[in-house]
Amino acid sequence: MAYQEIDAPFSGSPQPERVVTADSLGRVLLTVTARALAGRAGDELDEPTAASRARGFAATSDDEALAAGAARVALAPEDLKLVDADAVAAWVTAQYPVVDPGFPAVVIGSPHGSAAHLAATMGAPWLPASFEVTVRWPDGAVDDPEAAQRQGAASASDLLAANPSVAIRQVHDPVLRGPAAGTTLSLFTRWRRLPPAYRVFLLRQLRPGATVLLVGDGRTWPVFDLGAAHSFQLGAPSSGLQPDDFVRPGPDLVQALRRADGEPRAWLPPATPPTMGLAESGLEVEFEDDLRETVGDVAGRPLSVRYGRPAALSAAVAGSVRGWLVGAGKSADRLAVGCGRLLDPGQALRSALVPYWCEAPLRDEVAEAECWVAGSPAFRSIDVLIEPPGRPSAVVAPLRQWDAVAWFSQQRAAVDRLGTRSYPYGTLPTRHASLVLSALREDLPVPPPMTPEAATRDLRAYGTPLGLSVC
Structure with a gap:
C-alpha cells in the first residue's frame, strides 16, 4: 500500500x-x-x-x-x-x-x-x-x-x-x-x-x-x-x-x-x-x-x-462489535476493557476481542462498565487494562471496583497487575496495552470489515436506550 x-x-x-x-x-x-x-x-x-x-x-x-x-x-x-x-x-x-x-x-x-x-x-x-x-x-x-x-x-x-x-x-x-x-x-x-x-x-x-x-x-x-x-x-x-x-x-x-x-x-x-x-x-x-x-x-x-456520557458510546460500540463477531462465526465471548490511552484496536481485531473503553479510571465510569458487563450475555474471558490517574481521590475507582468488572467472567478474569502495582500513581505507555493484548490467543483470520450500514444500525439499537443520539 x-x-x-x-x-x-x-x-x-x-x-x-x-x-x-x-x-x-x-x-x-x-x-x-x-x-x-x-x-x-x-x-x-x-x-x-x-x-x-x-x-x-x-x-x-x-x-x-x-x-x-x-x-x-x-x-x-x-x-x-x-x-x-x-x-x-x-x-x-x-x-x-x-x-x-x-x-x-x-x-x-x-x-x-x-x-x-x-x-x-x-x-x-x-x-x-x-x-x-x-x-x-x-x-x-x-x-x-x-x-x-x-x-x-x-x-x-x-x-x-x-x-x-x-x-x-x-x-x-x-x-x-x-x-x-x-x-x-x-x-x-x-x-x-x-x-x-x-x-x-x-x-x-x-x-x-x-x-x-x-x-x-x-x-x-x-x-x-x-x-x-x-x-x-x-x-x-x-x-x-x-x-x-x-x-x-x-x-x-x-x-x-x-x-x-x-x-x-x-x-x-x-x-x-x-x-x-x-x-x-x-x-x-x-x-x-x-x-x-x-x-x-x-x-x-x-x-x-452525539454522547452526553462517554459510556453510552462505549457500550454501543461494544455491542455492535460483539454482534459483528458473532455474525462472522466467532465466539465473541472474550472482552477487553481499555482505559484512557491504554487501547489497541488492531490487536483487539486479531484476537476477536469485544472492546469496551473507559475514558478515565473513575468510579462512575467503572460502574457503568460494570453495569454493561452484568447486563450482557456472559463472557468467558475478561481482561482489564487500567491507566492510573496519578492521584488518589474519592472519585477514582478503587482496585476492588476494577476487580468486580473482571469477576463477571465465567472462566478467566485478569486485571493487569502492572497497572495496579502502584495504583493510583504512575503512568503506563500506550504500547503496554499492545503487549498485554498480544499475549492473548489470536483468533485469525480477521473477519471482513463491519459494514457501515450494520454499524449505524447497531449504534442506534444499542445506543439509543443509553442516550446516544444517532441521526
Whole structure:
C-alpha cells in the first residue's frame, strides 16, 4: 500500500509531531487507528514523554523535575506564530494508506476510544476535529488561573493570527495535569472549518456512497468567553469533579495544588462570570456545517453521533462489535476493557476481542462498565487494562471496583497487575496495552470489515436506550 502525499507548508513551521501534544488522547487514537488499518503492532510505540510523566505523577516523584520536563518538550511561546494548523491536518491524513477503491467510511470528531475501535472494525480512518498544543509558561503559577488566562490570551492571539480558521479552548486543570499545569499551558485547537487536507482526503479517499460518522462530545462545562475565538475553562469533565470544585477548591484541587507547591488559598477564578458551553472536546458548529457541505456529493448527509456520557458510546460500540463477531462465526465471548490511552484496536481485531473503553479510571465510569458487563450475555474471558490517574481521590475507582468488572467472567478474569502495582500513581505507555493484548490467543483470520450500514444500525439499537443520539 502506498501512503497518501499531500503538499503542505511544513517549511519554517514547527513539525506537526512537535505541535500536537505527544500524549494527548487525540494523538494516541490517531496512532493506534492508523496502525490497525496498516496491520501494524503497537508494541514498539514510544515510552511516555516528560509531559505524560508529569500528568500521572508518582507518589515518590520529584515534582519540580517533572514540571520542568513537561516544559522542555512543550512548544516555546514564540513558536506559536509559526504553527500551521493546515500542516497538522495534512500530517494527520498522511498517517493513513491510500486504498482502492477508497474507504467505505470515515469516523471524524471528538476523541473517544470506542470511536477508534469502531473505525478500525469498519476498516475506516479516524480523524480528529481538534488537536492539543502544549506551550511553555515561563514563571507560571499552578495556583493562579487568572495568570494562566492572561498568558493563554497572548499565546492564543499568536496562534489565531497564523490560523484564523481555528478556535482555541484553553484548559487550566492542576488535577488532571499535575505540576505541568504550573509550567505549561494546554490549548485545545479546534478547526472551525474543514482544513484543506481533510477536504482533499474525504473527496479523494472515500468511495462513492461512503458513510461519514461525525462523533461529538456533548458534555457541557462553564466557559469563559474571551472573544476572538479564544475561550478558557477551569477543570474538565474527565477529572471526575464538578465545576464548583474548581471555583471553591475541593479536596482534589487542594491536594493537586499542594503537591505542585501551590497555595490553595491563593486560587481565584477569573472575575468574569462563565457561561455553559461544550467542554474542550466538543465540536465547532461551523466545522459540522462545512463537513456536511463538503461530503454531500460524495457520501450523502453525514450521520451525527452525539454522547452526553462517554459510556453510552462505549457500550454501543461494544455491542455492535460483539454482534459483528458473532455474525462472522466467532465466539465473541472474550472482552477487553481499555482505559484512557491504554487501547489497541488492531490487536483487539486479531484476537476477536469485544472492546469496551473507559475514558478515565473513575468510579462512575467503572460502574457503568460494570453495569454493561452484568447486563450482557456472559463472557468467558475478561481482561482489564487500567491507566492510573496519578492521584488518589474519592472519585477514582478503587482496585476492588476494577476487580468486580473482571469477576463477571465465567472462566478467566485478569486485571493487569502492572497497572495496579502502584495504583493510583504512575503512568503506563500506550504500547503496554499492545503487549498485554498480544499475549492473548489470536483468533485469525480477521473477519471482513463491519459494514457501515450494520454499524449505524447497531449504534442506534444499542445506543439509543443509553442516550446516544444517532441521526
